Amino acid sequence: QSALTQPPSASGSPGQSVTISCTGASSDVGGYNYVSWYQQHPGKAPKLIIYEVSKRPSGVPDRFSGSKSGNTASLTVSGLQAEDEADYHCSSYVGDNSWVFGGGTKLTVL
């Protein structure tokens, strides 16, 4: 199972919106509504911020939103804040009790 494709970096100024893509195939992203997104600050464990493509766990600000079109999922961070600077990882269930992650995207708040 190949890793999902994410851009290595993304950036935006405070208050702006930024969208990070996560491209897979019909066997993973396109085939299941089990795409999730994680925020990871340096030296810390990942934190779940989006599950089932667009749902937010309790406590995650509504500035974070997710969507999917075909084989590509997207994470949008609106109203960028300094504390949003982190690595973001996508993941998809791929069936047969297996999961795949993307390579991660480093988000810089300018």
Place this chain on the structure above:
Amino acid sequence: EVQLVESGGGLVQPGGSLRLSCAGSGFTLSNYWMHWVRQAPGKGLVWVSRINSYSDGSSTSYADSVKGRFTISRDNAKNTLFLQMNTLRPGDTAVYYCATTNSHAFDIWGQGTMVTVSS
């Protein structure tokens, strides 16, 4: 407080073995699907292995890269998850996280334990 705490990482020579532990507190591990996920230095996350909940039969699955070398298991009495890693390779060098899934999303993570495979 719900918490996962990994231990057992360290430096090991190629071909060696290591056993990682993941102790749960605040909840019962056997009621959840449990996973190991690893992250090589400066790289992305990689799913390694999973074990079903006790009620789902505790079946297991592995990434192709570790199949036949790694074994996931659980001690329900100790509320602890394990990862037995044999025939280690330099490419296995990573921080290893244990995590639970809910609706196929990894929702509770430990802090990670570093494994370095080097001579």
